[in-house]
Amino acid sequence: MKKKITLKEISKRFNVSISTVSKALKDSPEISEKTRKIIQEFAREHNYKPNNIALSLKNQKTKNLGIVLPEIQHFFFSSITTGIEKYATQRGYNVIICISNETFEKEVINMEMLANGSIDGFIMALSQGTEKAGDFHHINEVINRGMPVVMIDRVTDQVECDKVVIDDFKGTYDAVNYLIEKGKRRIAMLTMPDYMGSVGKLRTEGYKKAILDAGIALDENLILKLEDFYSGFEPVEALFRDQEVDAVFAVTEFFAVSAMKIAQKAGYRIPEDISVIAFTDGIISKSSSPSLTTVSQHGEEIGERAARLLIDRLESEGDEEPPYTKEVVSTTLVKRESA
Numbered sequence: 001m002k003k004k005i006t007l008k009e010i011s012k013r014f015n016v017s018i019s020t021v022s023k024a025l026k027d028s029p030e031i032s033e034k035t036r037k038i039i040q041e042f043a044r045e046h047n048y049k050p051n052n053i054a055l056s057l058k059n060q061k062t063k064n065l066g067i068v069l070p071e072i073q074h075f076f077f078s079s080i081t082t083g084i085e086k087y088a089t090q091r092g093y094n095v096i097i098c099i100s101n102e103t104f105e106k107e108v109i110n111m112e113m114l115a116n117g118s119i120d121g122f123i124m125a126l127s128q129g130t131e132k133a134g135d136f137h138h139i140n141e142v143i144n145r146g147m148p149v150v151m152i153d154r155v156t157d158q159v160e161c162d163k164v165v166i167d168d169f170k171g172t173y174d175a176v177n178y179l180i181e182k183g184k185r186r187i188a189m190l191t192m193p194d195y196m197g198s199v200g201k202l203r204t205e206g207y208k209k210a211i212l213d214a215g216i217a218l219d220e221n222l223i224l225k226l227e228d229f230y231s232g233f234e235p236v237e238a239l240f241r242d243q244e245v246d247a248v249f250a251v252t253e254f255f256a257v258s259a260m261k262i263a264q265k266a267g268y269r270i271p272e273d274i275s276v277i278a279f280t281d282g283i284i285s286k287s288s289s290p291s292l293t294t295v296s297q298h299g300e301e302i303g304e305r306a307a308r309l310l311i312d313r314l315e316s317e318g319d320e321e322p323p324y325t326k327e328v329v330s331t332t333l334v335k336r337e338s339a
Contacts, residue, residue, distance in 0.1 A: 005046040008146050014039060018146050065310060066119035067097045068110050070127045070154070075253070075282025076299045077125070080152060083303020084123060091311050093120075102229075104129035108138045115142050120314050122147065123306045126154040128229075132195050134158075150310045152302055154198060162309040163326040164302050168198045171295045171331030172206030175277045176249050178333060180214045184247035184275060187211065188222040188239055190255040192229075200225065203251050203279070219243075226255065233258050240266050247339070250278040253285045256292055260338065275339040290337030298329050305329070 011018045016035075024031045024039040025048070031039075065088055069077045085095050096119060098110035107127045114122070122142065130136070131154065139159050143149055149161045179187050189207045192200040204223065211218050221243060224235050229252065236259050239245060248263075250256035256278030260270050268274045270290055278285070281296035305327050316322050 005043070005048050006145050007048075008144060010039060010043060010046075010048065013042065061314070062118065062120050063093050064119045065093050065095045065307065066111075066114035066122045066124075067095050068100060068107060068114070068122060068124040069097070070100050070102045070125055072097070072099055074280070075284070076153075076280045076297055079282075079299030080125075080303040080306075083300035083305075084307045085303075086300070087304040087307040088311070091307070093307075093311060100127040100129075102128040104133045104135065111138050111142060115145075115147060120147070121310045122149040123152060123303075123310055124149065125152050126156060128192075128196065131156070131197060132193075134195070148310060148313045150306045152306050153297075154196070156197065160324055162306075162313065162324050164306045164309065164329065165198060165326065166297050166302070166329045166331055168202035169206040169209075171279070171297075172203040172249070172251075173210045174331070174333060175295050176207050176210035177214070179247045179249065179275055179277060179339060180210065180216070182247075182275060182339065185216055186219075186222065186244050187247040187249060188224065188243070188245045190224050190226060190236065190248060190250040190259060192251060193225050193227060199251055207249060230254060233262060236262050237266075240268065245274060247275040248277075250276070253278045253280040253282055253292060253294060256338075257284055257288045260288065260290075260292075271338050277333075277339050281334050285334075285336070288338075293336045293339035294334045296332040296334050298332070302329055 007018050007021050011021045020031060021039055024036045025043060027036060067081065067084060072078050072081065081097060088095050096114060098114065100107035100110060104127060107130050111122065136156055136159050139149055143161060151159065151161055151163045153165060155163045155165055176187060189204065191204050194201045208218060224239060226235065240263055248256065248259050250259060256276050260276055263274050264270060270276060277293045279295045279297060281294040285292035285294045309325065313322060
């Protein structure tokens with residue numbers, strides 16, 4: 001059996017746009033008879049079968065954007081969704097949101113479901129399960145079939161597409177350096193595993209750089225890599241029990257608030273004995289006691305930029321695809337009571 005071919009592969013073969021291929025296959029009089037026959041014959045020989053994903057073509061817009069996120073209870077992701085929705089509405093688009101629940105399997109199912117013709121393109125953040133598996137075939141597949149993807153926050157170099165991220169390294173470096181300027185020397189880090197590229201690896205690198213630049217000896221025992229995002233904080237209890245700690249930098253506000261509760265229960269005062277800073281400037285940060293000093297990720301701005309990149313690509317004119325871009329959003333340190 002001959003291997004199936006996609007619209008995008010046919011367009012590359014004849015150096016024409018996907019729209020031209022689609023019209024030729026539909027025998028549109030807009031395309032010359034010679035070109036129609038050549039493309040139709042090539043498609044038959046290569047077992048081309050129409051795929052619903054091709055509905056992302058410019059002349060068949062649904063005006064819907066698919067959003068696939070690991071979760072939505074986290075303030076960061078909910079603020080991203082707000083930014084996407086606001087901008088998309090201004091441009092006349094609707095959004096359809098799916099949650100992967102941090103699993104690879106659900107992420108694949110969500111993308112397959114949305115790619116059946118319900119949407120024109122994707123905005124997505126990788127799930128923990130996908131990053132751990134290192135399997136991105138489902139994303140590359142929809143891109144190869146002509147459906148654009150914009151990755152946000154949790155991204156991978158193994159997928160070529162538009163991306164919007166924050167400066168994880170510098171945001172962490174600045175936050176840890178702020179603690180050092182306050183006289184802190186035993187700064188613990190509550191982070192995620194290294195396979196969580198930006199959240200785990202880049203923020204850990206920023207932490208280590210700040211420590212070493214200050215001439216402080218790096219103590220790996222002060223770096224906790226937590227697999228579970230919302231439970232299983234026994235390692236944090238052990239940290240305060242077994243190590244000398246005068247500050248905590250956490251990669252999520254939930255990590256930070258949980259650490260503050262554990263420290264307070266152990267008799268430490270915040271910030272007199274232990275200062276705390278975390279990523280994400282959400283409701284939890286403002287209402288915790290004491291209020292939490294945070295690294296704001298500007299989620300709404302990320303969402304707006306992602307929606308703009310996707311819609312601009314969907315509405316781009318001409319046969320040539322615009323080059324992919326990676327936009328970096330700067331973080332802001334929001335000073336409150338905990339540090």
